[in-house]
Amino acid sequence: KQGRLELFDESASDWASYEERLTTFRKFKHVPDSDKMHAFLSIIGPKTYGLLKSLRAPELPSTKSFEVLKKVMRDHSSPKPSVIGERAKFHRRCQLNGESFSEFVSERLRKLSQTCEFGSALDESFRDRFVCGLLREDIQRVLFTEASKLTFQKAVERVLAFEAAKKNANLARGCDCAVGDVHNVQAESRKTRKSCFRCCSPKHRSEACPHVNVTCFNGDKKEHI
Structure with a gap:
């Protein structure tokens, strides 16, 4: 329904995305800062509340601030990866067969870079990996x-x-x-066309020969010269 946020389901969404939607929902509902923690615990559902309770035991979730509870869930659901390991994956990535240049950049390198913490070296890192990872050596x-x-x-x-x-x-x-093929076909057609047996001309067929009634030079026979 409009104006409702479903319970958190880790099989349908990661916590980071749910947290973004939670913040938007809180603004949409105009929840005051003083009620953020209570609204949060009311929305997430019994399963996530039970997880929070076990993660913060023996303290109750309701004794913590909204920001602390979000961080607890964030650290549990998406533990921070090793920067060295993430950069190693980035620098090993090469363009795959059938993968366009655009896909290689936008869907692969940009996504991998999100956890690499390149900072001011981001553009240079992108450039080096992009060029070194290209399939085509001539462009490289x-x-x-x-x-x-x-x-x-x-x-x-x-x-x-x-x-x-x-x-x-x-x-x-x-x-x-295509043009060459047409010319070749025409040339082959001329080559394979039989010459007139009456006068040896390749320009017409024997039955259309103008010399059909001319007497042969070497005898008195007609129909060839």
Whole structure:
């Protein structure tokens, strides 16, 4: 129903997403700061309340602030991963066969970077992993020569330009091949066309030969010369 927030179900949602929705719901309902903790405990349901109670035992959840209770659930549901391990996964990631450049960047590298804490080195880290992880070595070689002045955004733009140029080249070659095929068929047709047995001309068939009634040069026979 409108205006209701369902109970937290870890099989349907992660805690971080539920917490975001919980904050939005609290603002929607205009819950005052003094009632945040009570509203929180009333919404989450018996299962999550029981979990909170066991995590804070022997203290009751109602003795803690809203922010503390959220942190307890956050630490339990999504323990902070090792930055070193997350960065190792990021730097091992390469473009897969069948994976577009856009998918490699937006759906893979950006997602992996969220837990790497790169800070001010984020753009440089993106650039290095993007270039080093590309499948196409010809594009890599070009980008390696521009390393000192190459930013992540420029690298993506260059790669997308290469991709577009390749598609255009394939289209152009496709047109040329089609024209060539027509010419080849026409040439083969001319080669395989039989010459007129009456005058040896390849320009017409024997039954259309204009020399059909001419007497042969080597005798008195007609129908060939």
